[in-house]
Amino acid sequence: MINENESFIEESTKFNNLVDSNCTKSKVFNFSYQLQDKINYYLIKSFACLVILLLIGLVAMLIYSALPAMEEFGLGFAFGDDWNPVEDEFGALPFLFGTLITSFLALMLATPVSVGVALFINEVLSKKLAAVVSLFVEMIAAIPSIVFGLWGVFYLAPFVKETLTPVLKSSLGFLPFFQGASFGIGILTASLILALMIIPTITSICRIVFKTVPTLQKEAALALGSTRFEMIKIALLRPSFSGIMGAIVLGLGRALGETMAVAMVIGNSPSISASLFSPAATMASVIANEYTEADSDLHLSALCYVGFLLFIVTFTINGLARFIVWNQSKKVGG
Amino acid sequence: MNNIVLSVKDLNVWYNDFQAVKGISIDYPEKSISAIIGPSGCGKSTFLRCLNRIHEEVPGARAEGEILLKGRNILGSKIDPVQVRRSIGMVFQKPNPFPSMSILENVTLGVRLLGVRDKSKLMQVAEQCLRKAALWDEVKDKLSQLGTSLSGGQQQRLCIARALAIDPPVLLMDEPTSALDPIASLKIENLMSDLKKDYTVIVVTHNMQQAARVADYTSFFVLGELIEHGACSDIFTNPKEQKTEDYITGKFG
Secondary structure (H helix, E strand, C coil): CHHHHHHHHHHHHHHHHHHCCCCCCCCCCCCCHHHHHHHHHHHHHHHHHHHHHHHHHHHHHHHHHHHHHHHHHHHHHHHCCCCECCCCECCCHHHHHHHHHHHHHHHHHHHHHHHHHHHHHHHHCCHHHHHHHHHHHHHHHHCCHHHHHHHHHHHHHHHHHHHHHHHHHHHHCCCHHHCCCCECECHHHHHHHHHHHHHHHHHHHHHHHHHCCCHHHHHHHHHCCCCHHHHHHHHHHCCCHHHHHHHHHHHHHHHHHCCHHHHHHCECCCCCCCCCCCCECCHHHHHHHHCCCCCCHHHHHHHHHHHHHHHHHHHHHHHHHHHHHHHHHHHHHC | CCCEEEEEEEEEEEECCEEEEEEEEEEEECCCEEEEECCCCCCHHHHHHHHCCHHHHCCCEEEEEEEEECCEECCCCCCCHHHHHHHEEEECCCCCCCCCCEHHHHHHHHHHHCCCCCHHHHHHHHHHHHHHCCCHHHHCCCCCCEHHHCCHHHHHHHHHHHHHCCCCCEEEEECCCCCCCHHHHHHHHHHHHHHCCCCEEEEECCCHHHHHHHCCEEEEEECCEEEEEEEHHHHHHCCCCHHHHHHHCCCCC
C-alpha cells in the first residue's frame, strides 16, 4: 500500500516536473485533468440530487405525519368547516377560505400598485434614480415578516379600526363585505400587510418583463403619434400581459405561504364570514399558532394535513406561474 | 424647384457632450425622394430621428436649430411632439409590427389613436394603405393573423402601410431595407417610387446604389457634417467635393 502510494507520488512528481518544473506544492493532488472534471461532475451532481431528495423527503415526511388525519377524515377534510380541537373534530375549509381570501385581496391591492411602480421606474426615472428607487422597493422584501407583523399590530390594526373602517362603512357599507364590527385585526388588515409584502415581488418581475420589450416597439408606437400613455398601453402592457400574469401568480405564491405577519394580525378564528372586518385564520397561521399547543395526536396530524394542503396549493400555483412565464418567453424568443 | 415641405436650418444635435450633427441645413421639396448617405456614425440616422423628434427618446439627446414643416418650427418648445409625429411618419431599420396585434390592428393603429372606431371606416383605411404599400393582395385573406407571422419584407411593407394610415405628408425611412434580402429590398424600392406621387420621402441608406436608383436628391454626411447636397444625377456622376467622389467610388467609408 505504502509502496504503491510512493510510486504514485513519484510518478506524479515526474509528470509535474514535465508540466511545470517550479511546481512543488501539488505533489499528492495531482490527478489528470479528466479525472478532475469527473470528480467535479459527480460532486455537483450529488448536490443537485440532494436538493431533489430533500424535497421528496420533506413531502414524504409531511404525508407520513398527516396519515392519521388522512385516514380519519379523508378528502372531506378540505371541505369540513368545523375545527374543534377539544372534540377532535377537524376540517380545513375555514383555513383554505382564509388563505385564499387574504391572498386574493392582497393581489387586488398590490397588482395595480406594482405595475404602476414598475412602469414609473422603467419609463420615467433616469437610470441612476431608477436604480435607487428599485433598491428601496426591493428592500421591502428584505424586511423580516415578524417586523411587518409588529407594525401591523401596533400601527395598521388601530388605523384600520379607527380610520379605514368608518370610511368603508359609510361609503360601501351596503355591501356584505363591509358590515359588522371591526376590532382592527381581521381579514382586511392581513390583506393589507400581505399586499405590502408582495409588492416588491410583483414589481421586480414586472420590470424584467417590461425590459424585454424592445425599444423599437416603443418607438414604433410613438412614431405613429401616440402619447406616452398610449405608447405604454400599446407597446408595453399589451405584449406583456402574460408576463404580468406570471408576476401576479408568483406574488400569489408568496402571499399564500406567508405566516408570521398574517398570524399576528388576522385574529386566528376558524370561521368563515363575508365581512372583511371579521377575524379569520389561514392555513399557515393556524399551524404556527396551534402547533405548540396540540395535545392530541390527531390534532397534530390534522395540522400536518393542513400543511400538506398548503403545499399542494402553493406548488400548483408556482407551477402555473412558471408555465405562464415560460410561455411568454417562448413567444418573445420566437 | 417645387414647394419646400420640410426645411432644416442649422441643425445641431448633441448626445450629452458629443455633437453628432453639426450645423446642417437642407430643404426638402414636396413629393420627392431624398436620400442621406454616408459612412457609419456620420449622424445620418440621428439627423433623421430629429425630423419627427423621436430623438427625444434617447436620454441626453438635445437638438438645436430649426426644422420648418410648412413654415412651422417643429422643434419649438410649444409644439407637441405627438402632433409632429402625426404629420411626419417613420419606418424603422428593422421591421417592427406590434407582436400582439393582427395585421389589421397594426395597420389601423394610427387611425384608432386618432379616435376612429367605425369598423367599416377602419377596413377602408386598411385596404387603402395596404394597397399603397403593395401588400394587399398578399394579406387580404389573412388580416386577422398576427403581423409577425409575415415574412421580413412583408412585415416592412406592413410597417410602411401602418405609417401611411394617418396620411402624413412626410415619410421618414431609416435604412428600411438593411434587414431584408435583395428581392424584398427591390419591392420596397419600387414602393418608394410609387409613394413619391403622394408623399415626401426622406430615406437614410447604407446602400449607394439604392440612393442612386430611387432618390431625386442626395445628401452626403461625414462625421455629422453635410459635405454635399444636390440632385442625384449630379452627386453620383459629377460630385463637386473630393470627399464625395472618394466615397462613391469606394476609396473610403
